[in-house]
Amino acid sequence: MKKLFLTFAMVTAAFFCNAQIFVGGNIGFGFNSGKVETKTDILTTTYDNPKTTIFEINPFVGYMFNEKFGAGLEVGYGISSVKTDAENDVTYKNNISTWKAAPFFRYVYGNFNRVKLFADAKVSFAGTYDNFITIVDNDRTCEKGPKCFEWGVAVVPGIEFILNEHFSLSGKLNVLSIGYVGSKITTDSQTGFANCEVTEKSNTFGFGVNESTDIVLGMIYKF
Numbered sequence: 303m304k305k306l307f308l309t310f311a312m313v314t315a316a317f318f319c320n321a322q323i324f325v326g327g328n329i330g331f332g333f334n335s336g337k338v339e340t341k342t343d344i345l346t347t348t349y350d351n352p353k354t355t356i357f358e359i360n361p362f363v364g365y366m367f368n369e370k371f372g373a374g375l376e377v378g379y380g381i382s383s384v385k386t387d388a389e390n391d392v393t394y395k396n397n398i399s400t401w402k403a404a405p406f407f408r409y410v411y412g413n414f415n416r417v418k419l420f421a422d423a424k425v426s427f428a429g430t431y432d433n434f435i436t437i438v439d440n441d442r443t444c445e446k447g448p449k450c451f452e453w454g455v456a457v458v459p460g461i462e463f464i465l466n467e468h469f470s471l472s473g474k475l476n477v478l479s480i481g482y483v484g485s486k487i488t489t490d491s492q493t494g495f496a497n498c499e500v501t502e503k504s505n506t507f508g509f510g511v512n513e514s515t516d517i518v519l520g521m522i523y524k525f
Contacts, residue, residue: 322365322366322524322525323363323364323365323366323524323525324363324364324365324366324372324374324522324523324524324525325361325362325363325364325522325523325525326361326362326470326472326520326521326522326523327359327360327361327362327376327520327521328359328360328518328519328520328521329358329359329360330356330357330358330359330380331356331357331358332354332355332356332357333353333354333355333356334353334354335350335351335352335353335354336350336351337349337350337351338350338351350387352384352385352386353384353385353386354382354383354384354385355382355383355385356380356381356382357380357381357382358378358379358380358381358400359378359379359380360376360377360378360402360518360520361376361377361378362374362375362376362377363375364406364408366408369410369413370409370410370411371407371408371409371410372407372408372410373405373406373407373408374405374406374408375403375404375405375406376402376403376404376405376406376424377401377402377403377404378400378401378402378403379399379400379401379402380399380400380401381397381398381399381400382397382398383395383396383397383398384396391438391439392436392437392438393436393437394434394435394436394437395433395434395435395436395437396432396433396434396435396447397432397433397435398430398431398432398433399430399431400428400429400430400431401428401429402426402427402428402429403426403427403428404424404425404426404427405424405425406422406423406424406425407422407423407424408420408421408422408423409421409423415464416463416464417461417462417463417464418461418462418464419459419460419461419462420459420460420461420462421457421458421459421460422457422458422460422474423455423456423457424455424456424457424458425453425454425455426452426453426454426455426456427451427452427453428451428452428453429449429450429451429452430448430449430450430451431446431447431449432446432447432448432449433445433446433447434446434447446490447489448487448488448489449487449488449489450485450486450487450488451485451486452483452484452485452486453483453484454481454482454483454484455481455482456479456480456481456482456483457479457480457481458474458475458476458479458481459474459475459479460472460473460474460475461473461475462522467524468523468524468525469521469522469523469524470521470522470524471519471520471521471522472519472520472521472522473518473519473520474518474520476518481507482505482506482507483505483506483507484503484504484505484506485503485504485505485506486501486502486503487501487502487503487504488500488501488502489501489502
């Protein structure tokens, strides 16, 4: 029994001797606006295009058990706002907030000194909430929009460029991922005097089905 315990301890120590904690992620921000101008022989009119603001943050933390195998958790939060100015001091806003969580298992299948090739097998959960806001003379009314919940499984290939002992650049090729996503969209409405809830379900399987961005770049810090 003592020999068995010592053998197990030695195997465990050998497995974790190269263990390494890593953290990273990416942050995105965008803003879009513009104007449309119409000219005639006697009149020029100008109006603003909708203003769109987007912000998202996607941190992750992981643990490499050795040079090939690791596991971690990726979370994310994002918000987008579309603002439209109409006539008579009327403003319309559509605010969309999203969240996600995805535990993953990482396998490094290529190690070329400062370049590593890996694949993440993950299970993802995500939700989206819409709010429609109307502002008339500083009076605000808010209406809830559709709610969406998604879950899926996928295998996503990636590449890591090692800068030094602690810092690396990483890229995930979502366009080459393969996986499955199930989604449910719930919309509350009113028909006559009765409340109505409409639920739409869908299932998707294929390449690049679990992410809206084809390529994601980020930074990794290793302890």
